[in-house]
Amino acid sequence: ALSRAEERLFEKLKTVTSVSFLWEYDNEYIDNEQYSAGLYLRKLIKKFPIPEDFKINTDNLGHSSVKVVALPNEISMAKYAVSQLSNNEQDIALVLADESLLPVILNSLPVNIGKVNVTMGFPIKQTxxxxxxxxxxxxxxxxxxxxxxxxxxxxxxxxxxxxxxxxxxxxxxxxxxxxxxxxxxxxxxxxxxxxxxxxxxxxxxxxxxxxxxxxxxxxxxxxxxxxxxxxxxxxxxxxxxxxxxxxxxxxxxxxxxxxxxxxxxxxxxxxxxxxxxxxxxxxxxxxxxxxxxxxFGEPLDGLQIMGLMESRLLDFEKVFLLSLNDKVIPGDKFTPTFILYSLRKYFGLSTPEKREAIDAFHFYRLIQRSQEAVLFYSQFIGSEEADKSPYIRQLLFNKKWNISEKYYNDKMGKSPENKSIEIDKKSLGNKWDNFIKSVKEKGFSQNAVSSFIQCPLKFYYERVENLKDDELFPEESLDKDLGLLFHEAVKLLFLNKKEVDIAELEKVKANINETVNQLFAQKYNFSWSQVLLLKEQLISMLDKFFEVELNKNSHFPCEIICLEKDIEAYINNIKLFGRVDMIIKNSGGVFVLDFKTGSEKDVSFDNIDNLFSTNSKLIYAFQLAFYAFLFSKNHENEKEIFAENIYIKTYAEAYKKVLSKKEKVENKKALQKSMLNFVLEKLEFENKIAEIIKNIIDVSQPFVQTTDTKNCEYCNFKLLCRKK
Known part of the structure; x- marks a missing residue:
């Protein structure tokens, strides 16, 4: 492509001198307007024709050997391409459409490759x-x-x-x-x-x-x-x-x-x-x-590694062209601009199709005089499926070309088929002894039991190997602090209060600002926009909570049994424990309340077995049942115990997310949800928990991977167990 100034210069030379214009091209993409590679040259050849007495072979495309090779990913593509290099590297060009693959290429070069010349621009973004x-x-x-x-x-x-x-x-x-x-x-x-x-x-x-x-x-x-x-x-x-x-x-x-x-x-x-x-x-x-x-390097010696633009007007006997994917070449040629596309096209400014035409020309120019061209593309770029470049499709659909295409499966670039990992407890030696000792001393938390249910292997990494995500890198943010602050604020507001009626509740609500100010003075000895915003969010959520509770359908009046309290119970001499946010008792019974800052999840189930399934959607339901169980073990006289999640960001109605059981109602097809009095399910739940504990400490039962891959999506250990 010529700039406007270069074209004007050519016009001047044509009129005032006896200059000859010699163009490098092939009839395949000049005569056929379906090829964007000839977009510029067609006009230039017509405007500045080649002398009639100058003879040049312009029928080269279609006579060379072309192979198309598809590999699973970019890394396997680069490594495989390098492994196919011969000792006679003098006449070979390794052309990278994606320049970021250069380090992989250089580190994968076999020992039989002597001198290497790299001519390209390597993006700083890859360093x-x-x-x-x-x-x-x-x-x-x-x-x-x-x-x-x-x-x-x-x-x-x-x-x-x-x-x-x-x-x-x-x-x-x-x-x-x-x-x-x-x-x-x-x-x-x-x-x-x-x-x-x-x-x-x-x-x-x-x-x-x-x-x-x-x-x-x-x-x-x-x-x-x-x-x-x-x-x-x-x-x-x-x-x-x-x-x-x-x-x-x-x-x-x-x-x-x-x-x-x-x-x-x-x-x-x-x-x-x-x-x-x-x-x-x-x-x-x-x-x-x-x-x-x-x-830059020595262009006349050794294996030539270059970018596509650096290959222009160079001829090689053998060409390896990598990353011929649609997302890479031609890729997205859009560039941010304030000038409308129609105006750019009318005034002859650069447009995406013009930029794509330049890539197309360099592609065809590179292979037109080669004796052999091997074109590589990857089936996945990152985690996304990728397609071959349209330039490869043009070659495949053209009967003039005799092209072979090969596909290599995941074994070329990925680990062999992942077998389910099993950890034999007998082989753990002292680690297992230390774990059992810890269990006898400390027992199991709700999180530990839930982790084992979701994935025994995850439980092993967390509880036996003691791998904790916060030891690798702490995850803290002001947004995460919001939940902790809400819990502490509620505890301060209801501190030393036993019987709370509506009148008392209004007095507690009036203390919100003072309590929050006191809390923030303890937590943060600085103030700026982020902290002030966090403070306003907390006040807003507390206001919303009390507004709902001051309505008719409320948990109040009630007796406050405990706030932010650790409770525990024993099964077969093994301690189970957890921290409950708030437990109250009103005319409806005892309610175990758990405050949540995240998105709402269903807390209804068909039967107790559902709570012990690997379905991560029921994790909140299991948590509520676990807390209700701990409380019920310590309060055998209580005949009505319920458990409820309160989502503080969206709280609009009391008793909306109470642990519920789906039951069939006569003359109705759909199952109906009704608040679960946990006392009725206590014995069955205890038996299931006992079974889980037995499986955990049974040395003959290995730790195995979960079969529910949905649980792996956000797992901190999915790289360790090679789950996709």
Missing amino acids: VAYTFIKQLFKLRQQLRKSNNKIWIARNSWLELLYHPFLYDNESVQNQINFLIKDKTSSLTYIDLTSEKFIQVSNNQVLTKLYELCNDLTNVNFLELLLQLLHLLEIKLLDNHTDMVEIELEIQALRKVYNAFSTFKDLLDNNNIEIADSRLFDRLLNQILQNQKIDL
Whole structure:
């Protein structure tokens, strides 16, 4: 494709000189307008024709051997393609439509491949340096200043410390361990000047990072960022190895450093001041997104690895072209623009089909003089199913081509068919002995029993191996705090109250603001928009709860039996325990109330066996039944015990989510739900729980994987057990 200026220049040359125009093309895509590859050349050949006495073979396409190979995923595609390279690499080109596969290709090259020349632009987005800078931007936007202190987001800071650029430092590892094990506070933000921040002045990189975590102007932030990038480059050079990844990271840091330096010079030279930190970071991010590492080598020696654009007008005897997927080539050629498509087309501006035509030309030009072309595509990109490129389809549907197509199944790129994992308890040795000792001392919580029901293997990872997700990376957020705060607020509001009638309930409601202020003063010694919003959310939810309870259909008046209390019971000398949010007694009976911040789930079931199925939808129903069972074991005289979930974000009606049993009613087809008096099901529930406990501690019963894959979707251990 020629630009408007280049085309005008050609016109001038044609009229004032005796210049000849020689075009490289093939009749296949020039004569047939269905090929977008000839979109530009058709017009140019007509406007600037080739001299009549110049002879060139323009009938090459269709005479070479073409193979199409489909593999399960991108990694297996790259590894298989490299494994097919021959010793005679001098005449082979390995062309990557997806340039991000370069590290996989280089690390998979067989030992028989000698010299390698890489000519392409490698995206910065595929480097570790990119993730480090992005995490810095994220941390900066979460910095807060309050009471002359700087607060940083705990999780974002930990995420940064885990980064490969920093994690190899002992001070960093000590700080990570300290922050993870610190259970004294549930704060989402930490004070930069507190003891939680281990001083790291003995390390230049960490000292510079510490300086960046301050309330800085945009210019100062950029200056310190440039200094940090330089220090990281020095660090990598000092620890330099021959690994391809390290060399790419060094080049990436240099590229970003130069790009950001140019941006800083532009601001300085033109006296441009950007006060908004978010806008400033967005500009830096835009610069970062567009950076590529330019890789060059010896073009006349060794195996040639290049991008599609770098292959233009080059001929090779054998071509391996990878990532020929529809999402990659032609891919999505849309670019954000304020100019309407119709206007762009009318005025001859760039449009998606014009950009696609350039890719099409490079594809056909690459294979038109090759003796053999092997075209690879993957059946999945990430977790999504992927289709072959339309360019492959054009070749397959053209009778002129003799094309072979091969499909390789999952065995090429994935683990063999996953067999169900079984953990033999007899083989666990001391781990099993320690587990049984712990069971005798502590017993089982509701979460433990529920975990075993959902998946015995998950129970094994959690309770025997003691793998906890919060030890790998803590998940804390202000939104998660909302549920904890609601529980604490309710406890404070009803503290020391036994009999609560409607009049007393109104008095309790009047204390909401004072109680919440008291609670937040204990929890947060800073204030900004996020915390204020959390505070308003909590007040709003408490108001809603009391408004519902002040209506006619209410749990009140009632006797408050307990608030936020640990209760326990024993089966065959094994302790079962759990923490209930609130238990009350009114004219309808005893109600075990459990407050929920998440989405509503059904708490009705057909029979007790349903509660012990692997169906994760009934997990809330099982939880209510478990709490009701613990209470009933300690209060044998109570004849009516009910259990209810209260969803605090959507609470609009009392007794709406009471544990219920579906029963058949005469003359009605559908089963009818009725509130379950748990006392009637207590004995059967106890027998089922006893059976579960027996299975857990029975050494002859292995820990096995669940067969219900829905339970694996959000499981923290699905990578360990290789569940898809």
